[in-house]
Amino acid sequence: MRVLAFLDGTLADPDATHLRVDDLGVLRGDGIFETILVTDGKPRELEAHLDRLARSAAMMDLPRPDRPAWERATRQVIDNWPDSSEIAIKLVYTRGIEGDPDSTPTAFALGMEIDGKVKRARADGIAAVTLERGIDAGLAERAPWLLLGAKSLSYAVNMAAVREANRRGAADVIFTATDGSVLEGPTSSVVVARGRTLYTPPPTLGILPGTTHGAVFRAAESAGWTTKVEPVAAADLRSADGVFLASSVRKLTRVHTLDGERLPDSTLLHAELASAYDAQYE
Amino acid sequence: MRVLAFLDGTLADPDATHLRVDDLGVLRGDGIFETILVTDGKPRELEAHLDRLARSAAMMDLPRPDRPAWERATRQVIDNWPDSSEIAIKLVYTRGIEGDPDSTPTAFALGMEIDGKVKRARADGIAAVTLERGIDAGLAERAPWLLLGAKSLSYAVNMAAVREANRRGAADVIFTATDGSVLEGPTSSVVVARGRTLYTPPPTLGILPGTTHGAVFRAAESAGWTTKVEPVAAADLRSADGVFLASSVRKLTRVHTLDGERLPDSTLLHAELASAYDAQYE
Structure with a gap:
């Protein structure tokens, strides 16, 4: 089970393709992420995760993350999660398209189930x-x-x-x-x-x-x-x-x-x- | 200018989206690549690049690359490049979809222009x-x-x-x-x-x-x-x-x-x- 929200708050089908092959996230592992645990519909340590996302962005010379937008995308995933089970939400923020000076970062929140092994x-x-x-x-x-x-x-x-x-x-x-x-x-x-x-x-x-x-x-x-x-x-x-x-x-x-x-x-x-x-x- | 071929030899639109957000290439930088120079329609050191791709795959416990398929995808990019200018062809090979035991590697060849700065x-x-x-x-x-x-x-x-x-x-x-x-x-x-x-x-x-x-x-x-x-x-x-x-x-x-x-x-x-x-x- 996966639920995907982009940074503008729109939901998308996680089984569909959304990224170009020349996204610097895939070509260069050039981006940052956070993983947030959600229990009972509440994200744990959201502030600390968003602080660290901003810190990672600064260390990598990425544009400062839009904090309210990340909060909204996180909320979108939680609100659309179909049951009360725990969620691991990955926030992913890449440098965007290789070689395109007008490119903006690729940014999404992906809700995933917690593995039984974990x-x-x-x-x-x-x-x-x-x-x-x-x-x-x-x-x-x-x-x-x-x-x-x-x-x-x-x-x-x-x-x-x-x-x-x-x-x-x-x-x-x-x-x-x-x-x-x-x-x-x-x-x-x-x-x-x-x-x-x-x-x-x-x-x-x-x-x-x-x-x-x-x-x-x-x-x-x-x-x-x-x-x-x-x-x-x-x-x-x-x-x-x-x-x-x-x-x-x-x-x-x-x-x-x-x-x-x-x-x-x-x-x-x-x-x-x-x-x-x-x-x-x- | 970009030309994209997948490992089965099919051409695709490089400006379209082809990757899922949960591809391990983007979530974990988990994959390998090579960059090959093509001049006058001939790939330079193709054998050495494919040898090194296989070596990187072995170091990262990825399935052994299908060498003829990579040669074919490289050829597809070259054959569909619109003029006689130099090409940098990136071969990209990721571990596939996160958490899916049936997933196969994501694999493509992407032809790109050589930057004026280079x-x-x-x-x-x-x-x-x-x-x-x-x-x-x-x-x-x-x-x-x-x-x-x-x-x-x-x-x-x-x-x-x-x-x-x-x-x-x-x-x-x-x-x-x-x-x-x-x-x-x-x-x-x-x-x-x-x-x-x-x-x-x-x-x-x-x-x-x-x-x-x-x-x-x-x-x-x-x-x-x-x-x-x-x-x-x-x-x-x-x-x-x-x-x-x-x-x-x-x-x-x-x-x-x-x-x-x-x-x-x-x-x-x-x-x-x-x-x-x-x-x-x-």
Whole structure:
């Protein structure tokens, strides 16, 4: 099931063709996106997602996104979703047609069902592997043209990393920097629990500022947790009380196995954090 | 002027829409491409391009490209090009529709005119800047999931680097590795002349094996040059007799200015090499 709305608010048939072959989104992966979870007809963290869309656009010299128009397209998808099931809405914004100076960005919101596999992972947890991302801690600041921390459409590497994880019998990846510190997942943030403190690595390392981890941290703080945005050594993950991947569609998913090794059981911890996160939207 | 052929050999209107919004080419930059120069109705280095397309497909776990079908689609574009002008034909091959297990790759050949700016650069040379690519020499071999050396559609970083060059008053980029050695351009190989020897860095560094530099080397060898595929220090570019960017559409383009500094005049050297390269196709 898919529902498609363009930025002017018009609905379109998602099974029809709408893009030219010379759209820079396809020719160059040249554009940005966001994925928003909708539960009970309400988009979660819409403001944070639109903030990040604007931030990605600025990093890639794209025209500033028209915020009310994106809100309207998001609403169009929600209003036309046929039932009360969860929706993952992708906002996609490309540089438009190659070689056409008059071209405007291609922009649409696409509502998609949540995969059964994702729902099972939320409940059962997943196995993950650490994979080197090949970047050092200062690179993002030194070399902004590498777009580290921009949510671009150029995700071929992220997808290849997940295939590598699958080959190793795991479902997902935790990327590491050259100094062995934790970065992020290919489509998620990493959240680590130790005692009553939650940790996540800082965006200055060249990773995305996670909207879901932000919401998890907010909920945890309200429940008396301490939260810290600071570097986390991959070698320390094994001894943590909980390792989680946070993203819009997977919410907070527990990593039960890392690099083939079973991690300490974090079932109760996960239940507490996941329900505190969900409670914010009820 | 554009001419579009799909992989089954059918022609289509390039100004019409042909792609779904949930094509993984646009949602994830998940696919590969080649760009082939056609002069006098003949595609240059077609075999080398199709070899590299197959190599990129293997690196990204895409189905093996149907070689005769790609040859036919390329021929269709050439046969339907309305005049005798040069053509840049892009072969594009994406993973198909997101979430559809029965989806087959999206595959087309798109003939495009050569930009006037590119033609002027071939004649006049360009200014380039060196920009850090943030990868070390062993990374490509250690971490194949980073797809270093695959010609994927995820080119947002390559395009951002060119915009950074423009901001610095230059037209193009020479990427450098963390150890200061030369890698490649965002859409080209780097060729360096010193005495009667041509140098280019090895693909094991995580760069594309260039089809055009291959042809330039072949031509130069026939003319008595020595050619070497070995690491080149960026610091040594200033003292070289010639620095060139090689790619299908730009052929061999002379770099006359690097990081704002005028390089030794390589006009005669360039004329010799460029005409040896062109002579192969006459």
